[in-house]
Amino acid sequence: IAVLVCGWQVFHSLLTPSVNYVFIRYFSNKYNHILSFIFCFFYIGLIRYAYLLGFDAIGGHTNVIQLIVTVKLVGLAFDIHDRRIRDTSSKKDDDSKAAVFYRDEYDPALVGFQMPKSLPLVPDIVEYFCFVYCFIGLLTGPFFRISTFRHAVWRPDAATLPTLRPSLIRLAPFPIYGVVFFAFSKYFPHMFLGSDAYGELPYVQRVLYVIPAFIGYRFRYYAGWALAESAAVAAGFGAYPVETKPVPGQGPMKTLEKKASGEFDFSTVYNLDVYRIETAPDMRTAIRHWNMSVQWWMTYYIYKRFPSKQFRFPAVFFLSAYWHGVHVGYYLCFMSTGLTTLTETTWWAATAFLRKKGPAFERVMLVIGWLLCYRYFEHLAVGFMLLHPAVIYKSW
Numbered sequence: 001i002a003v004l005v006c007g008w009q010v011f012h013s014l015l016t017p018s019v020n021y022v023f024i025r026y027f028s029n030k031y032n033h034i035l036s037f038i039f040c041f042f043y044i045g046l047i048r049y050a051y052l053l054g055f056d057a058i059g060g061h062t063n064v065i066q067l068i069v070t071v072k073l074v075g076l077a078f079d080i081h082d083r084r085i086r087d088t089s090s091k092k093d094d095d096s097k098a099a100v101f102y103r104d105e106y107d108p109a110l111v112g113f114q115m116p117k118s119l120p121l122v123p124d125i126v127e128y129f130c131f132v133y134c135f136i137g138l139l140t141g142p143f144f145r146i147s148t149f150r151h152a153v154w155r156p157d158a159a160t161l162p163t164l165r166p167s168l169i170r171l172a173p174f175p176i177y178g179v180v181f182f183a184f185s186k187y188f189p190h191m192f193l194g195s196d197a198y199g200e201l202p203y204v205q206r207v208l209y210v211i212p213a214f215i216g217y218r219f220r221y222y223a224g225w226a227l228a229e230s231a232a233v234a235a236g237f238g239a240y241p242v243e244t245k246p247v248p249g250q251g252p253m254k255t256l257e258k259k260a261s262g263e264f265d266f267s268t269v270y271n272l273d274v275y276r277i278e279t280a281p282d283m284r285t286a287i288r289h290w291n292m293s294v295q296w297w298m299t300y301y302i303y304k305r306f307p308s309k310q311f312r313f314p315a316v317f318f319l320s321a322y323w324h325g326v327h328v329g330y331y332l333c334f335m336s337t338g339l340t341t342l343t344e345t346t347w348w349a350a351t352a353f354l355r356k357k358g359p360a361f362e363r364v365m366l367v368i369g370w371l372l373c374y375r376y377f378e379h380l381a382v383g384f385m386l387l388h389p390a391v392i393y394k395s396w
Contacts, residue, residue: 006061007059012043013133020077021128023036024080024122032077036074040073045326048325067323069132070323072143106119106147115150116154119154141293142225142228143294144269148237148251148269163233174226178223184215188212188213190216190217193213193382193391225271229271238269238270240266241256243256243261244265248271248293269293270293276288276289277289284345317338328389328392329382332380336380336383344369344372347372382395
């Protein structure tokens with residue numbers, strides 16, 4: 001798939017895991033995860049800016065695959081680092097340092113089944129590249145860890161997993177998402193926001209036009225991720241007992257205290273909660289349920305480990321913008337989102353007394369919050385949709 005959509009530019013997604021494999025297998029565990037992070041994010045920036053030096057600009061599919069490969073590789077390096085630290089600490093009867101970040105992802109009490117064979121901590125070269133180039137999520141996500149990949153490949157009951165119904169449930173909204181996307185994109189194209197004609201519209205029309213333009217834009221993601229999630233579930237990815245309370249990206253969170261009921265939860269490969277996004281009364285809620293597997297990656301590997309608690313929040317938003325691309329619009333969108341969430345926190349704290357006056361007041365405040373949230377969301381999304389500062393300025 002990568003060769004077909006990238007052509008010779010597939011070299012980039014081959015070089016990155018090749019170098020990363022050297023780091024995790026042959027370099028000291030003290031800093032191999034840091035080297036992986038620095039190299040992967042440096043390289044993704046390098047190939048994006050290479051056109052400034054006269055090289056060919058990378059294609060859209062190449063960029064998307066590089067995005068997915070980057071988070072997979074860095075996540076793998078951190079997981080291996082944590083496991084090695086945990087093993088070393090256990091031998092010294094002092095596992096407090098590693099316990100925060102590591103748990104045994106192959107414990108039968110956690111995943112609900114016994115792996116048929118013992119797998120090495122560092123995968124061999126064949127399994128490694130199968131994980132990197134797994135067709136599930138290669139062009140769209142969701143992100144998944146190597147433990148999720150191994151569970152899907154090696155679990156003894158893989159052929160009998162009840163995947164049809166949950167897969168169809170994930171796929172069911174796709175026609176609606178597709179129709180909304182095509183209809184709104186045709187009659188309210190988001191690129192019109194940066195045109196001179198848009199700037200000549202009356203103020204009220206300019207404000208109102210953003211609403212359907214953003215609807216069409218975000219429903220494109222809803223449609224694409226519905227297909228991707230359905231494929232992941234159909235392939236048996238992220239199938240864990242409901243009792244283990246799996247979450248997007250992470251996988252199981254709770255060990256089984258008794259025999260599993262036989263009902264499975266596929267939340268590990270759940271990327272969007274469209275209902276919660278569309279009804280969110282604040283940006284924090286909307287963001288939390290958007291691209292949830294990568295959200296978990298940012299939280300687990302970056303936010304929780306960032307050395308300065310004071311700058312964790314802006315660091316995550318900056319890295320999110322950098323990961324998405326080189327355009328100024330990404331930074332305007334993500335960095336402004338952080339300011340918006342802080343403003344909303346102040347707003348909800350200041351109006352808390354109104355919500356305490358009764359259910360009717362609370363419902364009114366939630367509606368007001370929803371209206372404000374989506375005006376923020378639409379305004380900030382202009383940066384994400386248009387990307388270039390001159391064009392964004394025309395719209396803003």
